[in-house]
Amino acid sequence: MSTFSYEQLYKFTHDMLLKIGCPEVHAQIGADVLLSADMRGVDSHGVARLSGYVRLWEKGRINTNPNIKVVHETPSTAVVDGDKGLGLVVAPYAMNVAIEKASKAGTGWVSVKNSNHYGIAGYHAMMALEHDMIGISLTNASPLVSPTFSKERLLGTNPISVAIPADQEPPFVADMATTTAANGKLEILQRKGEDAPQGWVQDKDGNSTTSSNGVKDGGALLPLGGDREHGSHKGYALGSIVDIFSAVLSGANYGPWVPPFVAFLEPDPNPVGEGIGHFFGAMRVDAFRPANEFKSHMDNWIKRFRSAETTPGNEKVLIPGDPERELEEYRKTNGIPLLDPVVKDLSELGQRFGVKL
């Protein structure tokens, strides 16, 4: 484990993105999105992903100088074609379209096709906050998750993020995979050689397993709920809604056709759409009631929940976004720790392209 400052990793990421052909402004946005994951503790979606993006670019599956554009629109909606760009760059473009639509029509809703992995969902949702808007960010992803009663991998971990502004209190920011546990958590257990809890994974035959290698060995992650008795059909429905809003609405690939994130797996030769898909929403709070009223009630909501009586052994009730914000504060002063394999991977990448880590 080594620790790096934000500036150090930002500069490295920015310079690497320039090396693979990103225009300056895209390198800045891409580095900002990626680093926000490291700062907020979603380490699996931060700089650790950079070499994966580079390999996809080397295979011609990512276009680092894309012509991102709106291809269809109404007063409150748009479809954005990402032109095979980095999702890190396509997503903020599309979210800005949603915010612009909302500033005129009250709300804005943008479905995106022909994109790639977009980093953490929460970054894009949170873009709405400074405009006194509620932000929503969804994306589909490579299939790793089985629907209830199926042994096939048909869905990604398809996250949902919703960011809601408050007044004196920090904003409410939910950012969650629609599975019981994110794949990143499983990978941590794998590295430690530890078992996973029941309800996270099934094996390749569709039987419940506690092996943290279950997914690697051909099994699948389970939808939020774990099994039917504990509501996995709800997690499956949520993941499906994310898939449909992101890809069936836009014309991207959906379900098992979503192209794999890893460069060594080839996309389906008969795609049903273009690239992967995202979905963004922005709602002006004053399209419903005066913003100061809304935000002061949000403060009240947050205070009431945060001060709720706790269950035995727990110190406090958290508001969605609390843990990530606290970690962000901590890492601002203390730096970002990276695991040795990640440091090695980034160093080798930098050497190959002449960029110093």
Add this chain to the structure above:
Amino acid sequence: MSTFSYEQLYKFTHDMLLKIGCPEVHAQIGADVLLSADMRGVDSHGVARLSGYVRLWEKGRINTNPNIKVVHETPSTAVVDGDKGLGLVVAPYAMNVAIEKASKAGTGWVSVKNSNHYGIAGYHAMMALEHDMIGISLTNASPLVSPTFSKERLLGTNPISVAIPADQEPPFVADMATTTAANGKLEILQRKGEDAPQGWVQDKDGNSTTSSNGVKDGGALLPLGGDREHGSHKGYALGSIVDIFSAVLSGANYGPWVPPFVAFLEPDPNPVGEGIGHFFGAMRVDAFRPANEFKSHMDNWIKRFRSAETTPGNEKVLIPGDPERELEEYRKTNGIPLLDPVVKDLSELGQRFGVKL
């Protein structure tokens, strides 16, 4: 157990609603919403609720001749004041506003205050389908659910329903409480004297329990996920989002302030808003891409998922909405079975008001 025809229960409900002062058109809508729950197998939200509504009316908490109106709007949004009306009637009004907005602006989003229990979430979402729109329906509800790490009941079972049109295939219709299990399922176990699975309920001290009387005895339902290790913070976040969209946006009561559904419990003397809240959305699919393209891809999505390989012991993979639709078909020919206590309750209600069951 006795079985009744749709027509019989519809007429009874309709006539009862007239007796308590609903105008004819409201009696028709209210009966239609309530009966659709019985037809779709959500028995806890059907005619079994009728005497509860009547008791709330008797207490002056439901206004059966409300002046429902839009009190704030933008091209794609509105706030509806339900004037203390039956949610069964307020909700379709608000959903129609969302549909009208969508027909012009591409999408429509309506937050509702000053309403009451609205029946099954799915009814309202499904209103969008015939317009080739995606329908969304959320509501908050009396607090029965504890956030992760809390022993207080701060949220309702706050359901999410999303209805998505297809072409030849039946529509995709998700309709789910944001808890591991709906309260209705727990009540069934109570009646049978059976235990509940782990992860459904906690006791009044916040400890996990398998007692199906846990909620009755002062405990709480658990958010989808059950416990932190299985993602209950995600179910808690989803229930919170439903609460905020339904009530903080509109000016209804939220969290622990939501008035209880049962007439023998008094609402909080210091409310933070008016009545309970709902949230509706309608998105024209052709605000994103041509409707025929969208619907034919939905057919493809549905067929692929429905034909997925199954896990051991399971016959087929279900699409959200399949079980409810199949039951609806069955009950059309075979009638609606009602438990003896429900029949007794309705008979007594009818006698009191001179309406024949």
